[in-house]
Amino acid sequence: MPDEDRHRQSRLFTDDDGGFDAERAREQSLPVEDGEVVDTDELADHQHYVEGRGIYDERNRVNDLTGKEWKFATKSVIAQGYPPAVQHELRSEHGGQKPPRLCAELIGRFSTAGDTVLDPFAGVGGTLLGASFCEHEGTGLREAIGFEQNDRWIDIYEEVLERENADRRERGEPPLAAQELRHGDCAELIDDLEADSVDLLLTDVPYWHMDELEQTRNERATRESKLGSFDTVDDTDLAGGDADDAADGDVTDSVASEPTDEAPTQTKAEWLAEMADKFDRFTDAVSPDGHVVVFIGDMYRDQSYEFLSADLARALESETSLTLAANLIWYDPSKDLHVYGYPFSFVPSMVHQNVLVFRVADAE
Ligand SMILES: C[S@@+](CC[C@H](N)C(=O)[O-])C[C@H]1O[C@@H](n2cnc3c(N)ncnc32)[C@H](O)[C@@H]1O
Secondary structure: OOHHHHHHHHHHOEOOOOOEOHHHHHHOOOOEEOOEEOOHHHOOOOEEEEOOOEEEEOOOOOOOOOHHHHHHHOOOEEEOOOOOOOOHHHHOOOOOOOOHHHHHHHHHHHOOOOOEEEEOOOOOOHHHHHHHHHHHHOOOOOEEEEEEOOHHHHHHHHHHHHHHHHHHHHOOOOOOOOOEEEEOOHHHHHHHOOOOOEEEEEEEOOOOOEOHHHHHHHHHHHHHOOOHHHHHOOHHHHOOOOHHHHHOOOOOOHHHHOOOOOOOOEOHHHHHHHHHHHHHHHHOOEEEEEEEEEEEOOEEEOOEEEOHHHHHHHHHHHHOOOEEEEEEEEEOOOOOOOOOOOOOOOOOOOOEEEEEEEEOOOOO
């Protein structure tokens, strides 16, 4: 198109003040991005314009996002609360549940439509519901497989899906697809999956439950310390890893309300070794192009910060073939604040969780 024609086209869509009128341009079915008409003639063969979303590059191996969407999806902080939704009351019996729409957001960043997503610690199915939301609120349905050892959580997932779909029917919305939640120990169930059959592993690991001996030792040290005021603070209140609960509309602390069938007493070293061993086996099922994405909250215990996310990242990097690509921070601005440590010592009010992102194989 000669230059003068291009200028003429832009002038056609000026508003009364002489500015570019994007709305009018869109009404004429012209692609508009960042306040300008996109010149689709200038796109390379591997690019095409997706209406309302921007330019998609067919070489994209990571997700279905356009360049504009990718820019936001690579932000290292997700600063968003997720108000109670998707039968939250039912799901909150779990105490460690993740908001399905946050899971959908992460699934959209690290997989493409039709991909397979695995959650080996599925709980009441935040990841599975997220994969189903991708059909209606993302770029397309993902097939999800979950493993869960507690059949109570499987029953709840099924009940949630049934009730949510009844509500959706009433609102005239299409149903959420049912995903596969398998009952059993993930260490055994993982053997049923073929190598490289999973594109994204998204999970929320069972928390480390401090060994009783270690805890007693720490409590004694706390009592003997000058900052004895901490004795009055419930240990559980100082635990992190509960940003999901408040964000998902639950103000209880997840560590306290986590089911007791999750390794009740363990040293941190034992917990890290167990996680490394399990992830080493999970990783065989993930394709070399895939990602492993792990929610993990840090904790504050006995006057010290337990940097569990860093510890877990190091353990997985050293004991498995995973390479850490990012630590995303999920910051929930709506989370309630409590007064910890005042006025003697700084104790963080945890309003974030870490989302560790690993690559299975090194990028070329
Ligand atoms: C932090 S919760 C996951 C919550 C989940 N993201 C959700 O939205 O409900 C971890 C889950 O892993 C399960 N779990 C722990 N060890 C397991 C194992 N060896 N095999 C299968 N599930 C296990 C626990 O029962 C718990 O429900």
